[in-house]
Amino acid sequence: MATTLAVPGTAPATARAATPPGRRTGGVRAALTSTLLWVYAAVAILPLLTMVLNSFRTNQELVSEPLGLPAEPSLAAYQEAWIEASFSTYFWNSIVVTVGSVALSTVVSLLAAYALARSRSRLMGVIEQVFVSGLMMPVFLMIVPIFYLLDAIGMVSTRTGLVLVYAAVSIPFSVFVLGTFFRQLPGELEEAARIDGAGPLRMFWSVMLPLVRPAVATVVVFRFVPIWNDFFYPLILVRDRTRYTLPVGLTTFFGEYQTSWSTLFAGLVIATLPLVVLFLLATKQIISGLTAGMGK
Template sequence: MTRTVRLAGYLLLWSYAAVALAPMLVMLLNSLRPNADVLSVPLGLPSTLDFTNYETAWTEASFSTYVWNSVLVTAGAVALDVGVALPASYALGRFGFRGRAVLTAYFLAGLMLPVRLGILPTFHLLGSMNLIDSRLGLILVYAAGGIPFSVFVMTAFFRGLPADLDEAARLDGAGELRIFARIMVPLVKPAIATVVVFRFVPLWNDFFYPLVLLRSSDRYTLPVGLTQFFGEFQTNWAALFAGLVITTVPLIVLFVVATRQIVEGLTAGLGR
């Protein structure tokens, strides 16, 4: 019975994987075909590998600029997010002090309120700081919006670590900063990886904030750049598929590299 259930689970998961990956396979194959072949036979196989579509997307459609902007904004926002949330999570998870419950509730409130409802005051705030049409302004907005989630995830990990670790380190003469950097942070790497992935993906794909806060095309991120790309190359479907592949590849690489850490992060609490 157990073997049958396991086999059925494998079949279900592989079936879901096949359905989920089929559109990506079609996208990849069509990006390697001439545009005339794509228009005549949309689901065909490439007779020869045609990489000119990627050259068109990368140079003529300014995808090199869009990719750089997306990498800069997303990586900067995630790094700032984690850099702020780590010490805050450590303090909330490892120390007992007056007001801790209030601070925890304050961060949790950030998860309950949709951040896009505050787009008007955010726009005025950035305008007063001369950060409209600025990648720095976009980084700050993204980082601030992700801190509640990051604190929520990493605080739970810090609380789950044995208290003996702190005490032993203090008896050996280690200061709080050294305990945090040398002992605690390495132990919560699965939590950090989970936060990085779960923050990187929505920021990489976000269309709303770049559309509202950016004005210059040379500062556009990939989602907004894609809209211009669709307008200019709407008859060149092969180049469009190449642009979509360029947009998707970084996310696939991130998931492949961080899969082990993600699984450890999502299942770390099951054995406790």
């Protein structure tokens, strides 16, 4: 009888043949997809990295070597942009308007979405359709009545007026997203809370709200970014330069410092940094909210 000798360090031919062809194809596809994603991430990060590096360089270095590294990193461009170019004022206005409008719209939308999602009355269904219909209204068509309304109540060129406008525009989307999440929660949770003696507010705050943290993080991110970058409403509704937000202030900034490249890059970094921080924080919140909901 003939015997088969296996060479040390090699697998038998039968073991190699046992690997399904589909599994090998799936591994190749996964490796190719991962490589393409890493290449895309590098291409997307490269402009941001170039912007940050150039903000620490001088104008002479940028003219002589546009894509080089900082010879002697300096914060002079940031100081000039923050103080002399009034970026501190623009930045503070954007923080107040964006955070205020997102916070106001999120609180109102949470309460409205919870009431609409857990109610079964026909009237609540009609009210929900009114909220959702706001998604179909182009914001640019509302600027004329909004301007006359703010002018009549004396809120043109005020941060409060912008906060109210942005909050009102954000509510339809927020109610739609949050209402979808509230409907996915089982009703047994509310019944158990009622048996334990919890009232409606206690039930909402302690039981339902922790379970929709992923939705809250999604709403905050999706409303923070467009409001922070919005140019249209502040341009029309704000006349005082001291009330400009960053997008409108950047237009004036580019006109005054068009030859100071390092200052321009520093201003762009200042305008972009809050969005990067928000995305990092929101990612952690979404993951923690999902795991908390699964654990409960």
